[in-house]
Amino acid sequence: MAYSDKVIDHYKDPRNVGSLDKNEKNTGTGLVGAPECGDVMKLQIQVNPDNNQIVDAKFKTFGCGSAIASSSLATEWVKGKSIDEAMSIKNTEIVEELSLPPVKIHCSVLAEDAIKAAISDYKKRSEG
């Protein structure tokens, strides 16, 4: 299968690989996918509670090159955005940016889910 140059770039040089402390109050963690499906993404955000801005994002992904690229791109995109702006990121934008073929669209869906799961985790814990 031929990967787009952008997918290869993210695969070879993934942005923001790593972990944030998931017990820290300002962080949110999204863990989506399942090992038997071949994709698991963990996307974490660190939020400034004063203005709801995402100041840092990290990811770890078990998955194909397109899944790694989708989550890597997602961390790049959410950084600096408010959580409301990040909530509105659509998987189709990821598909377009990375030129994902139809069989890889689920990778972008998973990345969108991961962003939403991380934000919802942050909200839940910051309220709690």
Next chain:
Amino acid sequence: MKLPIYLDYNATTPVDPKVVDAMVPYFTESYGNAASRNHSFGWQVEKVVEDARELIGKLICAGGKEIVFTSGATESNNLAILGAAEFYKKKGKHIISSPIEHKAVIDPCNALEQNGYEITFLDVDKHGCIDLKQLEESIREDTILVSLMAGNNEIGTLNPIWEIGQITRKKDVLFHTDATQCVGKIPIDVEKMNIDLLSMTAHKFYGPKGIGALYVRRKKPRVRLSPIMFGGGHERGMRSGTLNVPGIVGFAKALELSIEEMASEAERLTGLRQRLLDRLNSELDYIFLNGHPTERLPNNLNVSFGYVEGESLMMGVNELAVSSGSACTSASLEPSYVLRALGVGDDLAHSSIRVGMGRFTTVEEIDYAADKMIEAVKRLREMSPLYEMVKDGVDLSTVQWTSH
């Protein structure tokens, strides 16, 4: 060292230049049809074909007349199974095989099942080994054929051919073996092993593609087959069609060369295989050998890497021409049916790599391949949430996953 490194010798091999040299005259100079009985063009190549037939037969301890040329092992397997099933249908309609056979055996068996035959697929253990007792107990009055491969193309596990032959002979049932991966690599003696039908193909041992053979025993017992192709009655009526003379010449030459150096080559390749496995084991945790640890093809290594995903692993080792147990890279998304039959989980089946070594594989290439595999797995594990969780002591089976 040239990149990419070819490590897929279980899929196919380059043709040995000596084999090419032997074939060349039969394209442009001696181009006669071996079935032309009226002139010297035909007689000349008929003689060449008969010499090749004798030689190939001799190299597996058979007679030349017992060699039926085909287009390759797929056709040989089809002819053996469909041909025996049709010819012996009055005797019975039961066939025994295994779930990890090549598709060229499984698919004809399944086709027969649609036509009123009954197929027993024996159980295999985690190494891909059959249980000889189960084989013996599965043979019935109406069993006409046992088809079990000599060596598995994916995981390399060897079947106990000699023991199987003892059982089938005692029970008076025909024994077919798909020896595609074994001919030229490990000693084959159809007499001592009581093999009645044996499939082989030249391109697995440095011969050309498109030429193979089926060994069909002529005495004790005389095996009969109904043809699956019609049109002239070549090859004792079992396989019609003009003989591929250059292919046959190349086949014989390639097999002769392979068997000349079989013992030393098997030892060398076993050494390379162990060297690679030892390197991987010394640098990585959570790696699993697929197939039998010792009873395996000298040139085959198949390993799964825990907590990395197959397709990204293949991207990471793109300088190595290896095969993956994950079919993600091919048309279907199903993991390897062979690994599945062994009880390997889908995740590990997806992250398996098959390394097939051969005549032109060097120590330097194996060391480079080991480095690349280690580097890719380490890098992917650094970004694997699963590896992180396992290292933190999380039992992944207790995690509530959100499948999609």
